Amino acid sequence: MIKFKHIRSRIAFTFLTVVVAIQLAGLIPLKYALVKHANTLAEDQIDVGQRVFVSLLQHNTQSLKQATQVLAADFAFREAVATNDAETIESALESYQGRIRAQIAFYISNDENLVVGTSNAKAILKSLDARQAIIQSNAGTLQFDIVDDKPYQLITVPVKAPETIGWIVMGFAVDSQLASQINQLTHLDVTFVQKTNAKDWQLVSSTADKALSNLLLKTVADLYRQRLTLHSVDLNDQTYHLKIRALHETPDEALLVVLQGSVAPFTQDLNMLFKVMLVLTLIGVVIFAVLIWYVSRKTTEPIAELVKDADKIAMGDYETEIQVSSTDEVGYLAKAMNSMREAVLQRSLRIQRLAFNDELTGLSNRLAFNQGVHQAISTHADTQQKLSVIVINIHRFKPINQTLGRDFGDDLLRHVGQVLKQHVLSEQDMVARLDADEFAVLLQHTDQAKATRYADKIQQVFEQPVSVQGQAIDVRTGIGIALYPDHGVDEEALLNHAETALQESRAKKSPWIVYNTALEIDQSETLTLISDLKQAIQHDQLLLYIQPKIDITTRRAVGGEALIRWVHPEKGMIFPDQFIPFAEQTGVISDITNWMLLRACQVLADFQKQGLRLSLAVNLSTRDLNNMQLPAQIAHLLSSHGLEAKALKLEITEGSLMQDPERAELVVKKLAAMGLHLAIDDFGTGYSSLAYLRQLPVQELKIDRSFVMFMDKNSGDASIVKSTIDLAHNLGLMVVAEGIENEYVLNQLARLGCNEGQGYFIGKPMPEKDFSIWLQRWEGQNEIEIDIGDDLSFAINPLEDNQQPSDPFKLDNI
Ligand code: C2E
Ligand code: CA
Ligand code: CA
Numbered sequence: 001m002i003k004f005k006h007i008r009s010r011i012a013f014t015f016l017t018v019v020v021a022i023q024l025a026g027l028i029p030l031k032y033a034l035v036k037h038a039n040t041l042a043e044d045q046i047d048v049g050q051r052v053f054v055s056l057l058q059h060n061t062q063s064l065k066q067a068t069q070v071l072a073a074d075f076a077f078r079e080a081v082a083t084n085d086a087e088t089i090e091s092a093l094e095s096y097q098g099r100i101r102a103q104i105a106f107y108i109s110n111d112e113n114l115v116v117g118t119s120n121a122k123a124i125l126k127s128l129d130a131r132q133a134i135i136q137s138n139a140g141t142l143q144f145d146i147v148d149d150k151p152y153q154l155i156t157v158p159v160k161a162p163e164t165i166g167w168i169v170m171g172f173a174v175d176s177q178l179a180s181q182i183n184q185l186t187h188l189d190v191t192f193v194q195k196t197n198a199k200d201w202q203l204v205s206s207t208a209d210k211a212l213s214n215l216l217l218k219t220v221a222d223l224y225r226q227r228l229t230l231h232s233v234d235l236n237d238q239t240y241h242l243k244i245r246a247l248h249e250t251p252d253e254a255l256l257v258v259l260q261g262s263v264a265p266f267t268q269d270l271n272m273l274f275k276v277m278l279v280l281t282l283i284g285v286v287i288f289a290v291l292i293w294y295v296s297r298k299t300t301e302p303i304a305e306l307v308k309d310a311d312k313i314a315m316g317d318y319e320t321e322i323q324v325s326s327t328d329e330v331g332y333l334a335k336a337m338n339s340m341r342e343a344v345l346q347r348s349l350r351i352q353r354l355a356f357n358d359e360l361t362g363l364s365n366r367l368a369f370n371q372g373v374h375q376a377i378s379t380h381a382d383t384q385q386k387l388s389v390i391v392i393n394i395h396r397f398k399p400i401n402q403t404l405g406r407d408f409g410d411d412l413l414r415h416v417g418q419v420l421k422q423h424v425l426s427e428q429d430m431v432a433r434l435d436a437d438e439f440a441v442l443l444q445h446t447d448q449a450k451a452t453r454y455a456d457k458i459q460q461v462f463e464q465p466v467s468v469q470g471q472a473i474d475v476r477t478g479i480g481i482a483l484y485p486d487h488g489v490d491e492e493a494l495l496n497h498a499e500t501a502l503q504e505s506r507a508k509k510s511p512w513i514v515y516n517t518a519l520e521i522d523q524s525e526t527l528t529l530i531s532d533l534k535q536a537i538q539h540d541q542l543l544l545y546i547q548p549k550i551d552i553t554t555r556r557a558v559g560g561e562a563l564i565r566w567v568h569p570e571k572g573m574i575f576p577d578q579f580i581p582f583a584e585q586t587g588v589i590s591d592i593t594n595w596m597l598l599r600a601c602q603v604l605a606d607f608q609k610q611g612l613r614l615s616l617a618v619n620l621s622t623r624d625l626n627n628m629q630l631p632a633q634i635a636h637l638l639s640s641h642g643l644e645a646k647a648l649k650l651e652i653t654e655g656s657l658m659q660d661p662e663r664a665e666l667v668v669k670k671l672a673a674m675g676l677h678l679a680i681d682d683f684g685t686g687y688s689s690l691a692y693l694r695q696l697p698v699q700e701l702k703i704d705r706s707f708v709m710f711m712d713k714n715s716g717d718a719s720i721v722k723s724t725i726d727l728a729h730n731l732g733l734m735v736v737a738e739g740i741e742n743e744y745v746l747n748q749l750a751r752l753g754c755n756e757g758q759g760y761f762i763g764k765p766m767p768e769k770d771f772s773i774w775l776q777r778w779e780g781q782n783e784i785e786i787d788i789g790d791d792l793s794f795a796i797n798p799l800e801d802n803q804q805p806s807d808p809f810k811l812d813n814i
Contacts, residue, residue, distance in 0.1 A: 006300065006304070007296070007300045007303065008293070008296035008297050008299070008300040011292065011296035011299070011300070012289065012292045012293050012296050015288070015292045015296075016285070016288065016289055016292060019284075019285060019288050020285060023281045023284070023285065027274075027277060027278065027281060030274065030277065031274055034267070034270040034271075034273065034274055035267065035270075037266070037270065038263050038266035038267040038270050039232070039239070039241070039263055039266075041263075041266040042232075042239075042241045042261050042262070042263040042266055043230075043241055045186075045187070045188065045241075045261045046188065046230070046241045046242075046243045046259055046261045047243075048186070049182075049186035049187070049188040049243070049259045049261065050243050050245070050259055052182075052185050052186045053182050053185075053186060053190075053245075053257070053259060056181070056182060056185060057153075060153075060172075061155060064100060064102075064155045064170060064172070065155055065157060067096070067099070067100045067170075068096070068100070068155055068157040068168055068170050069157050070096075071092065071093075071096045071157075071168055072157045072158065072159045072160070072168050074092065076088070076092065077089065077092045077159075078159060078161055080092065081107065081109070081159060081161070081165060081166055082161065082165075086116045089107050089116040090116050090117075090118070093105045093106065093107060093116065093117070093118055093168070094118055096170075097118055097170070100170065101172075102170040102171055102172050103152065103171050103172060103173045104117070104118060104121045104147070104152065104169075104170070104171035105117065105118050105121060105168070105169070105170050105171070106118065106121035106168075106169055107159070107166055107167070107168050107169075108166055108167045108169065109165060109166040110164060110165050110166050110167075121169075121171075143155070143156065144174065144247040144248035144255050145248055145255075146194060146196055146248060146253050146255055147171065149196055149198060149199065150173065151173070151174035151192065151194050151204055151247075151248070151255045152171040152172060152173055152174060153171065153172040153173075153174055153178075154169055154170070154171050154172075155169070155170045155171075155172075156168070156169050157169075157170075174192050174204060174205070174247070174255065175204070175205050176205040176206075176207075178190075178192075178205075179191070179192060179205045179206060179207050180207055182257075182259075183207040186259065187261075188259045188260060188261045189206065189207045189208040189212075189213075189259070189260040189261070189262075190206065190207050190257065190258070190259060190260075191203065191204075191205070191206035191207070191208060191213050191216055191220075191257070191258040191260060192204035192205050192206070192247075192255065192256070192257055192258075193217055193220055193221075193255075193256050193258065194253070194254065194255045194256070195221075195252075195253060195254045196252070196253050197252035197253060201217055201220075201221045202217070203217055204255075208260060211236075212235060212236060215235050215236070216235065216242075216258060216260065219231075219233050219235070219242070220242070220244060220256060220258050223242070223244055224244060224246075224254065224256060228244070229243065229244050229245070230242070230243055230244075231244075232263075238262055238263070238264050239262070239263040239264070239267075240260050240261065240262050240263070241260070241261050241262075241263065242258055242259070242260050243258070243259040243260075244256055244257075244258050245257050245258075245259075302325075302326060302330040302331075302334070303330060305323075306322070306330065306333060306334055306337065309322045309334075309337065310337065313337075313341055313344070318341055318342075318344055318345035318348060319345065321338060321341075322334050322337055322338045322341065324338065355367060355368075356368035356371075358432065358433040360410055360413060360414065360433070361413055361414050361417035361433050362414075362417075363417050363421070363431050363432050363433050363439075364430060364431070364432035364433075365432060365433065365434075366432065366434045366435075366440075368430075368432060369430060369432035369434065369440050369442065369495075370491045370492075370495070371491075372430045372432075372442055373387070373389060373430075373442055373491035373494060373495070374490070374491045376428075376442060376444055376484075377484060377489070377490065377491065380444075380484065385444075385445050386445070386446060386447045386448075386483055386484060386485070386486070387442065387443065387444060387445075387446065387483065387484035387494075388441075388442070388443040388446040388447075388448075388450070388451035388454075388481060388482070388483050388484075389440065389441075389442055389481070389482045389483075389484070389491075389494040389495060389497075389498045390440065390441040390442075390443065390451060390454065390455060390479060390480070390481050390498060391434070391438065391439070391440050391479070391480045391481075391495070391498040391499050391501070391502045392416075392420065392438070392439045392440070392441065392458065392477050392478070392479050392502075393437060393438050393439075393477060393478045393479075393502055393506065394412075394413075394416060394437040394438075394475060394476070394477055395475075395476040395477065395478060395506070395706065396476065396685070396704075396706040396707070397409065397412075397413075397436065397437035398436075398437075398685060399684040399685050399704065399706070399707065399720070400412065400473065400716070400720075402684070403684060403720040403723065403724070404471065404473075404716060404719075404720065407469070408468060408469055408471070408716075411468045411469055412466065412468050412473065412475070413433070413437070415466055415468055416439065416466075416475065417431060417433060417439065419458065419461055419462070420439055420441055420458065423454060423457050423458060423461070424441060424443065424454075425443055425444075425446065425450065425454065426443075426444060426445070428444045429441065429442060429443050429444055430442040438502075440495070440498070441454070446483075447483070448481070448483055448486075448514055451481050451483065451514070452481065452512060452514065455479045455481060455511065455512035456511070456512070458477065458479065459477065459479070459511040459512065462475045462476070462477055465710075465713055465714045465715075465716075468716070471715055471716040471719065472713075472714055472715040472716060473714055473715070473716030473717065474710040474713055474714035474716070474717055476706075476710075477511075478502050478503075478505040478506040478512075479501075479502065479505055479511065479512035479513070480497075480498045480499055480500065480501030480502025480503070480504065480505055480512070480513055480515065481498060481501055481512060481513070481514045481515065482494045482495070482497035482498035482501060482514075482515040483514070483515075487515045487516075497515040497519075498515060500515060500519050501513040501514060501515040501519060504519050507577065507578070529568075529574075529578075529579060529582070530582055530586055530588075532568065533566070533579055533582075533583060533586075533588050534588055536566055536568075537591050537592070537595050539569075541566055541567050541568065541569070542564060542565070542566055542567075542592070542595060543564070543565040543566070543567060543767065544562055544563075544564065544565075544596065544599040544600065544603065544767075544768060545562070545563045545564070545565050545765035545766055545767060545768075546560040546561070546562060546563070546603070546616070546765065546766060546767075546768060546771040547560055547561045547563055547758055547763060547764065547765040547766070548560045548758070548762055548763040548771065548774060548775070548778070549561060549617070549736065549756050549757065549758045549762075550756065550757055550758075550762055550778075551755070551756055552737075552746065552749055552750050552754050552755060552756060552757045553750065553755075555782045556779070556782065557614065557775055557778055557779060558614065558615060558756060559614040559615035559616055559617070559649075560614070560616055560617070560758075560771065561616070561617040561619075561651070561738075561758060561765075562596060562599070562600045562603070562616050562617060562618050562619075563576065563619075563765045564576050564580075564592065564596060565765075566579060580592075580621070583621075584621050584622060584623060587623065589621045589623050589624070590623055590624065590627065593618075593620065593621065593623075593624045594633070596618050596619075597618055597633070597634060597637055597648075598637060600616045600618045600648065601637045601638065601640075601641040601643060601648070602641065603616055603768055604616050604641065604643050604647045604648065605641040605642065605643060606768075607647075608642070608643065608647075610772075612775070614647075615646070615647050615648070615649050615677065616647070616648060616649065617649035617650070617651050617679060618648065618649070618650055618651065619651045619681065620650050620651065620652050620656065621656055622655070622656040622659045622664075624656075624667075625652060625656050625657065625659070625660075625663070625664040625667050625668065626659065626660050626663050626664060626667070627667065628663070628666070628667060630667055630671070631667060631670040631671050631674060634648070634671065634674070634676070635674055644675075645674050645675035645676050645677075646675060646676070646677055648676055648677070649676070649677040649678070649679055649700070650671060650676055650677070650678050650679070651679045651680075651681040651702065652664075652668065652678065652679070652680060652681060652698075653680070653681045653682050654680060654682070654683070654685075654693070657696070665696065668696055668697065668698075669696075669697055672697035672698075673697075677699055677700065678696075678697065678698040678699060678700065679698065679699070679700035679701065679702050679736065680693055680696075680698055680700070680701050680702065681702050682702065682704045683701045683702055683703050683704055683724065684703060684704045684706075684707055684720065684724065685704050685706070693731075694731050698733065699733060699734060700733060700734050700735070700736055701724070701728045701733045701734070701735050701736065702735075702736045702737075702738055702758075703721055703724055703725075703735060703736070703737050703738070703754075704738070704739070705738045705739020705759070706739065707720050707721050707724075707739075708721060708737045708738060708739040708740060708745060708749070708759070709739040709741055709745075709759075711745055711748060712742065712744045712745050712748060718748065721737065721749070721752065721754075722752050725752050725753055725754055729753065734755040734756065735753075735754050735755050735756075736754070736755060736756040736757065736758060737749050737754045737756070737757050737758070737759075738757075738758040738759060739758075739759050739760075740757045740758065740759030740760070740761045740762060741759055741760050741761050742761050743761060745759075745761070746759075746761060746762075762778075763778070
């Protein structure tokens with residue numbers, strides 16, 4: 001099977017093959033028929049020629065016979081015969097011979113006594129069996145004979161007086177004259193050949209040329225031997241038809257006439273005709289080929305176009321639309337390909353979108369951001385331009401999302417994304433959302449001054465509460481900044497360092513932090529801190545600070561929360577946020593808790609001695625809640641210090657319950673059974689539901705300070721606080737608000753029915769000795785106020801709700 005690269009070649013080839021085959025199927029039989037026809041014509045010619053030859057001979061015989069009969073009937077001749085006048089007979093014979101142009105002439109008497117002949121006749125007679133000849137030619141027919149090695153045509157006519165008294169014999173030479181006479185009539189070559197006993201076959205005369213007639217001689221001899229009379233032979237590259245006729249035959253002698261017709265004259269025309277046909281066929285094939293090529297090209301052109309389009313698609317070009325011009329199958333195919341291409345395009349665009357876009361905000365995602373930074377770096381590599389990578393985090397996003405709903409959270413994220421975008425410095429800058437509440441900004445051509453200006457701007461914008469879904473909510477952000485090439489030469493380093501700076505910004509509560517290597521040292525220092533922490537307890541570096549708590553309705557102090565401080569010999573005061581997390585990870589937290597519980601019991605025992613009925617809350621961590629010995633340890637501590645269980649409060653977070661809920665529940669239930677007061681700390685930042693917490697034997701809920709701190713400026717926060725208080729009350733829990741930083745919030749909380757409060761406005765965490773001072777001042781102040789009037793709220797808070805919070809008194813924190 002032949003392989004074709006194009007359909008049009010296949011079509012052209014197939015059709016051409018069919019056409020050529022059809023033409024050949026016509027031409028080959030035609031050629032055959034033509035050859036056959038030529039042969040038939042040649043044979044016919046020979047046939048006709050032969051008949052013409054025979055009748056010519058008859059005609060010749062007849063006229064010669066008549067002429068001879070005239071002599072035989074001549075009176076003078078007969079008289080000469082009667083008188084045996086040989087001289088007269090001879091002269092009469094001679095004159096007649098001349099007249100009818102016979103070569104020989106003689107007279108033979110019936111008794112063969114008298115024989116008179118022309119001069120050559122005498123010689124002839126010697127060899128002539130005259131008698132036989134006479135008898136045989138009795139009918140006066142033609143008689144061929146070879147006389148003296150020469151062939152003759154003999155005519156015998158009787159001389160009657162009235163009986164036959166003798167015979168006149170006239171002889172005509174079989175020569176070229178006879179040959180050409182026949183030739184003229186028949187248009188056939190005529191050749192006479194003879195064989196005598198003296199000589200082998202020889203040519204007598206021929207109208208054909210010498211070379212041909214010599215060739216013929218051999219063939220004729222062969223044919224004669226085989227007794228074939230009609231034959232076709234190839235001589236000199238030509239086909240001849242031969243008709244052989246014996247004119248005279250004896251065992252020793254033979255005279256043959258050969259009529260010979262060439263096929264050539266007939267085939268010439270036919271060949272010409274065939275050639276014309278062939279040329280016409282060729283022209284036809286060429287025209288057809290061109291036509292087929294053109295038509296198949298026209299038909300396959302759109303397909304070829306489609307193939308090109310398909311190639312383009314294969315190369316990944318989904319954008320270029322396929323032009324559909326025809327309405328036939330090809331057009332249909334093109335349309336189908338177009339919709340296929342469109343579908344693939346849409347899908348790949350979607351995949352690209354999903355891969356590089358954050359669906360929620362429509363901003364770039366982490367992957368796209370990384371790429372963007374990478375690209376920016378590679379274009380900036382030569383120039384000395386700087387780049388800034390800024391990471392922004394929204395504080396407290398999780399509780400906002402939880403309490404105000406996902407839709408609200410989503411809108412808030414979109415809003416933040418918008419704000420970040422609005423304040424970028426140029427078109428090339430990029431804003432992306434990396435994580436739930438984390439955004440990143442890439443500022444091109446931006447040095448540190450410009451980057452911090454941007455951070456300030458963002459900070460400034462979010463100082464005003466954000467309005468989302470008709471609710472004003474306070475958005476706090478932490479911002480970390482890293483610069484190229486100062487803080488990293490690749491996207492990973494830049495982003496990592498920006499995040500480190502962000503963590504620092506959150507920890508230090510600074511609006512923004514620009515990365516510096518000292519931040520890294522801080523982190524590496526963590527390791528040394530861990531080993532230091534282990535010794536902190538033995539070396540008495542830990543301190544118990546107390547942050548006071550009041551009853552919001554009566555404003556009376558109810559006790560405080562015990563918070564830990566670590567005074568590091570070199571680093572000074574370290575806050576719990578910086579070591580509690582890894583103390584939990586390393587297990588040192590159990591020692592800290594034990595230390596804290598012991599110290600708290602000592603403080604409570606002190607309070608008892610002073611006659612103060614105050615409680616102290618201690619924070620428990622995840623590990624503590626998984627410690628089955630804890631209830632027994634606490635029971636021992638309480639009894640050894642002579643304390644009532646209700647004096648010690650325990651604060652647990654939702655997260656610490658989640659680690660190993662079954663074990664934690666067991667511990668919590670034991671503690672509750674002992675009569676300890678349990679509080680859920682940092683409520684609102686975790687994920688558990690109130691319904692779950694209700695199953696636990698807890699009495700108190702502490703609303704996380706992040707909701708309380710700005711609830712005066714921020715209706716969203718206020719509504720979270722309000723609904724939490726309502727829900728907690730419905731579940732029979734008392735509510736404590738922490739993070740009260742001004743009086744306005746305190747009043748707000750009082751109106752919402754919050755039970756207890758804690759915060760900088762009331763008192764910052766303070767050493768044990770400072771706490772008694774605070775207590776005196778606070779109680780003193782509030783007692784005076786309480787004495788003035790009976791409207792508690794008014795009496796304690798002479799300020800109007802909308803007035804700025806006053807600074808009641810300053811206490812040195814440390
Ligand atoms: P916490 O239990 O939520 O403690 C309250 C934190 O809020 C304290 O930070 C306190 O200084 C701060 N705070 C109180 N009122 C205000 C306010 O009005 N405004 C602001 N801005 N902050 C206020 P601190 O002392 O740095 O403690 C941080 C966290 O460390 C605590 O959060 C607690 O989770 C943990 N922690 C402290 N001491 C201990 C301890 O002895 N054991 C355990 N396991 N964790 C502790
Ligand atoms: Ca706490
Ligand atoms: Ca708390």
